[in-house]
Amino acid sequence: MSRMLPSMVPGVVRDAEGKARSDDVAYEFLAFKLGTETYALPLAGVQEILKPPRITRVPRASHEILGIVSVRGRVTTVIDLRRRLRVPEGPIDKNTRVLLVEAGNEVLGMLVDAVMQVYRLYEDEVELASAVGGDMNEYVMGIGRPRAVRTLGRSTSQDRSDPNDILILLHAEPLLRR
Amino acid sequence: MAGADDESGVREEFLSEAQEIVETLSRDLLLLDESQKAGRSDPDLLNDIFRAVHTLKGLAGMFGLPSLQTLAHTLENLLDDLRLGRVDLTQDTLDILFDGIERIQQILASGDQSTAHDISDLEKSIDRVADATLITEARDPLKDYALGDNVLGVLTEYEEHRLRQNVSQGMPLYRLRVSFGLSSIDTALEELKTRARSLAELITFLPSMNGGGDEEVIDLEVLLASNSEFEVLREALVTGNAVLELVPRKSAQPQRVEIERPKAGQQRAMHAEAAERRTAQTAAPSQAGAGEPVEPVESTQPETRTHTPAQPTAAMDRVGADALSLRSVANTVRVNIQKLDHLMNVVGELAIVRSAVSQITERLRTHPELRYLSTELHRIARGFERNLTELQDGILDVRMVPLGQVFDKLARVVRQAARDARKEIRLEVKGSETEVDKLIVEELSDPLMHLIRNAIDHGIESVDRRLELGKPSIGVISLYAYQKGNHVVIEVVDDGAGMDPARLTRRAVERGIIDADEAREMSRDDVLNLIFLPGFSTTDRITDLSGRGVGMDVVKTNISKLGGVIDIRSEVGKGTSVNITLPITLAIISALVIRVGGQTYAIPLANVQEALLLDARSIRTVEGREVMTLRGGTLPLCRIRELFKLGDNLEVGRASRQFVVVSQLGARRIGLVVDMLLGQQDIVIKALGKSLRNVRGFSGATDLGDQSVTLVLDTPQILEEVLASGDRRGAEAAS
Helix, strand or coil, rough: CCCCCHHHCCCCEEECCCCCCCCCCCCEEEEEECCCEEEEEEEHHEEEEEEECCCCCCCCCCCCCEEEEEEEEEEEEEEEHHHHHCCCCCCCCCCEEEEEEEEECEEEEEEEEEEEEEEEEEHHHHEEHHHHCCCCCCCCEEEEECCHHHCCCCCCCCCCCCCCCCEEEEEEHHHHCC | CHHHHHHHHHHHHHHHHHHHHHHHHHHHHHHHHHHHHHCCCCCHHHHHHHHHHHHHHHHHCCCCCCHHHHHHHHHHHHHHHHHCCCCCCCCHHHHHHHHHHHHHHHHHHCCCCCCCCCHHHHHHHHHHHHHCCCEEEEECCCHEEEECCCHHHHHHHHHHHHHHHHHHHHCCEEEEEEEEEHHHHHHHHHHHHHHHHHCCCEEEEEEECCCCCCCCCCEEEEECCCCHHHHHHHHCCCCCEEEECCCEEECCCCCCEEEECCCHHHHHHHHHHHHHHHHHHHHHHHHHCCCCCCCCCCCCCCCCCCCCCCCCCCCHHHHHHHHHHHHHHCCCCCCCHHHHHHHHHHHHHHHHHHHHHHHHHHHHHHHHHHHHHHHHHHHHHHHHHHHHHHHHHHHHHHEEECCCCHHHHHHHHHHHHHHHHHCCEEEEEEEECEEEEEHHHHHHHHHHHHHHHHHHHCCCCHHHHHHHCCCCCCEEEEEEEEEEEEEEEEEEEEEECCCCCCHHHHHHHHHCCCCCHHHCCCCCCHHHHHHCCCCCCCCHHHCCCCCCCCCHHHHHHHHHHHEEEEEEECCCCCCEEEEEECCCCCCCEEEEEECCCCCEEEEEHHHHHEEEECCCHHHEEECCCEEEEEEEEEEEEHHHHHHHHCCCCCCCCCCCCCEEEEECCCCCCEEEEECCEEEEEEEEEEECCCHHHCCCCCEEEEECCCCCEEEECCHHHHHHHHHHHHHHHHHHCCC
């Protein structure tokens, strides 16, 4: 069912545990919060996570573009992912982060409400957008349904997640297209 | 993936090397053209060209480009024949060589370099030129000289050709006998060549046999041609036991010797033999010492001060100097400009570090017990800053290349275009050593090429017409470049027909660009600037040269993109002069930093004419647009706050005061209304990301050193936009 996944997600990770699984290929995603929902981008495309720097507004740019920042001398555009995905905007607080993501020949800053953790998802934990059906936006790759035990990284409150928790998996590139 | 990257890297390396060779080649060909016109041959130059083509052939072979290799091989053969005098150097031959360079460039420019390139027509032209060359010569001048067959017989074909050439030009021949130690012969010989270079042409050096039998010493007989005075030559060349003498002419030699120049192939074989013989001789010089002695030269009293220089023209001296300067070019490194951009970014980062350090210094100063630390840190920070500035200047300097790179290309265009248009045109170039940022040079060639083609096509009249008007038959196009402060000025001047303002306005009205009333009110400058408007072309005749739909508007757009300004002056019957003013570098520019609506922006000073306090009482409205009177003229105003829809965030305490920054593009001006002028600063402009390419009004962004980024206004674009929208509004109001 998810034969398309490998071509969409860079950075395939082999499962070290080698558990009794029909398919031992896993994909890493970085999960973050936008409003009340949890989204995730392929980890390989995320270059850096920054605390929000001072952003310079660019007049006449589209509403989703927050402005520009300088990251080590390179001028980088920052978009507000909440506006892009039409999620209600919360205030910018101590959890707000900017992800530097490579999207179509350009490194883009994406403002998110909070960064959560890295998930390693196996193919049977991913439902592709095409399979879910309905009117999905082109930037939605699919839905991830992680089992709590498979999470990586530091122990956070997310570790024992509700089995009903879902991740909305995103493509970086169409996010830039308009 | 890594493999593909490697491959493209290698390919890029090849392309840039090939490009460099082609540039040198075309420069040399132009010099050759010049010296040919001056009626002299320049063997060194011809050799350089031959070697360059040879190198190119080798490169092409190495990188598997058969079409380029074949082309280079064909040219190489022609050059070899030229070098050896089998083919005469004429304008036709030069045409073929220029054509060859053009084709090489086409092959390099086309992405697909493996496809076959048809050169059969080129080969045909070469055959034609070769056939045209006379194969008989009235008389062999060599017979006039006391040179034995043992000398003539061992000359290579090239040496013999050079000898003949020199003799027929009346150059006196000299013979220098020197002895070198076996161990140091290489260096000693090089040294001799260097000393002789400026005075004489070394034709050959042959090992001669001395009776001394010293196995550690080789005696050489050097044959050279020179029109320097004997004493001068002796001073320069004779050291130790060396002997210099004039090769005498056999005085009475009335009989005419008809010799036939053998055909190329035959001759090659003959000389290969001669060369072989000589190699054998050189290989065993000491044994040969016992053998047959070289026929002694009939030594006569050396003639002194009898030879005046034959025809050393100023042009030839210049050719020599240029050829010399080319030699030093080899001592360079090719660097991708992106690497320099990266270094520039790092310097920018360091500047931020520096300002952070100076802030800490300030804070330390407030603690009395740490004051000595503060002083120390301040001193170190100053040293750091000095070095940083030097580093920045150094990187900028590396980006600079001489404008000659473009001018050489243009010289080729002029030569070709003038021949195509059957006009006689001389290109005068001055200031090609003026340096500009590499990126600017790249972007300049198209606009300049267009201007030059315009001058050839529309400016310079036909030969008949010029004579009718009492002008010299040869039209002159001048290309001048010089530095003016932080700018470089390039002038393209022709002495052609000039532009007729009446004709320009008539055309503009016909095309509906302006109406008759406007036409009447226009100043002379305004009329000339009409040619920069899109859709304006004064000739109905579409020519191969300039009528290809690329108008002067494109030229102007390209120049403005570089932060430059273009001006035009023209006088009917006398000619046209186009003046381009460009910033020296795109990487670092002076900017005016302003604030408006609570935001900070930088405006490149190149676009700023003046800045003044806005006098609210002087504002009027014309067709819904705000204007003010500035020194008797009308200045349209643009409120940046409204243009960018910024908040009403007035700077506290300054609410009532505003400023006007006057910006000019060609003949048009606009006043940008801002809240505050913060001052002037040198900034490094960085490109905005692709995601912002549709946002108009900004040419980039810069770090001002306070950890936030500042947008740089694209004033030419804003001016176009505002004035265009005003025109639209005007048109709507009128209808």
